[in-house]
Amino acid sequence: GAGVSQSPRYKVAKRGQDVALRCDPISGHVSLFWYQQALGQGPEFLTYFQNEAQLDKSGLPSDRFFAERPEGSVSTLKIQRTQQEDSAVYLCASSLEPSGKNIQYFGAGTRLSVL
Amino acid sequence: LAKTTQPISMDSYEGQEVNITCSHNNIATNDYITWYQQFPSQGPRFIIQGYKTKVTNEVASLFIPADRKSSTLSLPRVSLSDTAVYYCLVGDGAGRRALTFGSGTRLQVQP
Numbered sequence: 001g002a003g004v005s006q007s008p009r010y011k012v013a014k015r016g017q018d019v020a021l022r023c024d025p026i027s028g029h030v031s032l033f034w035y036q037q038a039l040g041q042g043p044e045f046l047t048y049f050q051n052e053a054q055l056d057k058s059g060l061p062s063d064r065f066f067a068e069r070p071e072g073s074v075s076t077l078k079i080q081r082t083q084q085e086d087s088a089v090y091l092c093a094s095s096l097e098p099s100g101k102n103i104q105y106f107g108a109g110t111r112l113s114v115l
Numbered sequence: 116l117a118k119t120t121q122p123i124s125m126d127s128y129e130g131q132e133v134n135i136t137c138s139h140n141n142i143a144t145n146d147y148i149t150w151y152q153q154f155p156s157q158g159p160r161f162i163i164q165g166y167k168t169k170v171t172n173e174v175a176s177l178f179i180p181a182d183r184k185s186s187t188l189s190l191p192r193v194s195l196s197d198t199a200v201y202y203c204l205v206g207d208g209a210g211r212r213a214l215t216f217g218s219g220t221r222l223q224v225q226p
Contacts, residue, residue: 042216106158
């Protein structure tokens with residue numbers, strides 16, 4: 001595709017519900033990243049995939065957060081038993097290769113509101 | 116990862132040149148300096164990247180002094196559409212892949 005695509009753009013969940021956020025990276029991009037952005041703050045790293053391998057998940061805030069990229073392309077970020085503090089914009093980014101200058105291309109994000 | 120410091124906000128007028136300076140005193144030898152731009156309701160967008168001296172593309176210029184402890188993003192003749200948050204990041208190309216964003220500089224361009 002032309003860019004990184006994320007769906008849905010907006011998600012409203014009741015506290016305790018499970019949600020799944022989807023990311024379609026740029027075709028052929030090896031690396032995929034998830035970030036969380038709170039209102040008025042810069043994005044914060046959650047997790048990183050190289051192809052289907054999850055190489056870094058140090059930023060996931062709790063075991064309620066789970067990400068996968070089973071075929072090395074589309075990725076899903078799942079949040080179980082959502083809490084109000086999970087309300088944020090979730091950004092996905094991809095980059096062409098795992099080495100080099102690490103230029104990342106971001107999607108527009110999914111805005112999650114937990115009521 | 117090297118920490119960056121940049122102004123919280125800046126104001127400018129259409130047609131002016133805007134320079135945003137970022138401090139990164141602990142930059143490592145193999146770190147690149149990268150700037151991203153973010154509009155409301157959008158993800159960050161890569162603007163420019165450099166290692167030393169000067170880099171210029173169709174959007175901006177990046178000036179990096181010899182000691183590389185700071186860098187300046189220069190936006191020539193800004194327009195209203197340049198109103199955005201600008202992030203300065205440093206990191207190496209072969210190590211940890213996660214980008215570390217600070218709070219950025221909120222640029223407001225007035226007519």
